[in-house]
Amino acid sequence: MAVLEVFVHNPRYQLLQEEFVYFLVNIPNNYILSLDNNNLPKDWNSNQLTSSSQILGDRWLHDTASLALMLPIRIIPIEKNVLVNPKHRNINNTDIGKLMSFNFDPSL
DSSP states (O other), X not given: OHHHHHHHHOSOGGGGGSOEEEOOEEOOGGGEEEOOGGGSOTTTTOSSOOHHHHHHHHHHHHHTOOSXXXXXXXXXXXXXXXXXXXXSTTGGGSEEOOOEEEOOOXXX
């Protein structure tokens, strides 16, 4: 789903021709804070950039209350993205897979 976010929010289509990488991360559920629409700022899914979502993310990152934050994706709200705080004290409790190559289909 993060790939779809890159595609939708990227104003420079040339960037989509670059090579991307991805990796799988396994995080125990008890380290994940999950927020649904009711716990997000009212304008979280606005087409315009808003500071309220950035403030929420900044607070989560600096408070280090959870290792990961699961949020609905604006363009497909029933799907989720997961943010990981690399500075969290429990970062070593994750299982990070190897880097793998990803390229967008040229027809896009």
